[in-house]
Amino acid sequence: MLDTSIASLLDQIQNIQDEDELDAFVCSLRDHFETTHSAFFVMKPCGGISFFGTYPKEWSNTFFAKGYDRHDPIILACYKNFLPVDWQDLDWSGRQAQIIYQVALAHGLGPQGYTVPIRGPRGQYAAFSLCGRENGEEWRKKWKRLRVDILTVCHFLNARVLEICPKTQNDPYKVLSPREVDAMSFLARGFSRAQIAETLNISEHTLRAYIESARRKLDAANTTHAVAKAISHGFILV
Numbered sequence: 001m002l003d004t005s006i007a008s009l010l011d012q013i014q015n016i017q018d019e020d021e022l023d024a025f026v027c028s029l030r031d032h033f034e035t036t037h038s039a040f041f042v043m044k045p046c047g048g049i050s051f052f053g054t055y056p057k058e059w060s061n062t063f064f065a066k067g068y069d070r071h072d073p074i075i076l077a078c079y080k081n082f083l084p085v086d087w088q089d090l091d092w093s094g095r096q097a098q099i100i101y102q103v104a105l106a107h108g109l110g111p112q113g114y115t116v117p118i119r120g121p122r123g124q125y126a127a128f129s130l131c132g133r134e135n136g137e138e139w140r141k142k143w144k145r146l147r148v149d150i151l152t153v154c155h156f157l158n159a160r161v162l163e164i165c166p167k168t169q170n171d172p173y174k175v176l177s178p179r180e181v182d183a184m185s186f187l188a189r190g191f192s193r194a195q196i197a198e199t200l201n202i203s204e205h206t207l208r209a210y211i212e213s214a215r216r217k218l219d220a221a222n223t224t225h226a227v228a229k230a231i232s233h234g235f236i237l238v
Contacts, residue, residue: 005032006149013156018164019052026053029153033146035130037109042161043125053129059107068103071096078117078127079228080188084147087113088136112139116151118158123233126161128154176235180214183207184230187223 009032016022022040030038030053039053049069051060062068069075073090087110092101104110113131120126130150132139143150176184179200186196197204211223218233220226230236 006152009153010156013153013160016160016164019050022161022164023052025157029130030054033130033150034142035132037129037131039129040157040161041127041129042165055109056107059104059109062103062107066103068096068100072100073097074113074115074129076228078115079232081117082119084114084116084143084151086140086143087111087115087131088139112136114143114150116154117232118154119232119234120158120162124158124162125232126158128157176214176217176230177210179210180217181230181236183210184214184227185236187211188227188231188236 009029012025012028016025026038026040030036037054039051039055041052042050044050049064063072071094073092073094074085074087077085077090090097092098101110110131110133112134113129115127115129118126118128128150132142134142179202182200183196186199191199193204193207197207200207211226214230215223215226218226218229218235220229
């Protein structure tokens with residue numbers, strides 16, 4: 001039997017009628033889960049992200065203006081994972097990652113956080129984040145206590161988003177061929193092109209053709225973008 005507080009949240013989700021009400025609901029989750037911020041992100045099929053929740057507008061504007069979405073360890077980890085991502089488990093040692101981390105702190109985000117990647121039909125992708133100021137051990141205890149409730153809310157919230165915001169669903173991509181899947185999979189695992197060609201027993205020229213074909217099918221800007229899309233849309237598993 002569902003906890004009455006979660007049952008109430010699910011009822012509220014079903015009553016959401018538009019994006020303004022969606023934003024208000026996501027904002028309310030900050031107080032419900034007793035965190036400093038709550039945010040829900042939806043990837044747009046045409047590119048870009050729709051933000052809902054309590055993240056400062058200044059942070060959202062800075063995030064995209066500076067191109068942080070291409071280097072953010074949280075986003076990169078969510079593309080490769082189906083399970084929730086604990087921010088303290090990520091590698092923040094790189095120069096770009098350090099900049100993002102410090103700017104986020106300056107805008108009141110973190111230092112602790114969890115992000116739940118959410119995958120819907122036809123490659124639809126969203127994510128839900130909570131962040132707080134507890135120490136690492138306290139944050140892990142909070143997540144352990146709340147994770148079932150949070151995952152339940154995420155599932156029902158995304159289902160409602162698909163109903164009220166149909167444009168968040170992607171048009172279906174062309175199916176990747178078995179060789180294209182192989183090429184993308186090995187790239188995702190960190191193999192060099194020479195290693196992949198040798199493993200698949202093909203020339204690097206042929207491999208390049210498979211990679212380029214996959215990139216076009218995925219409507220990706222470059223190979224790294226293609227690998228990320230292949231993972232996030234479920235064409236390959238890492």
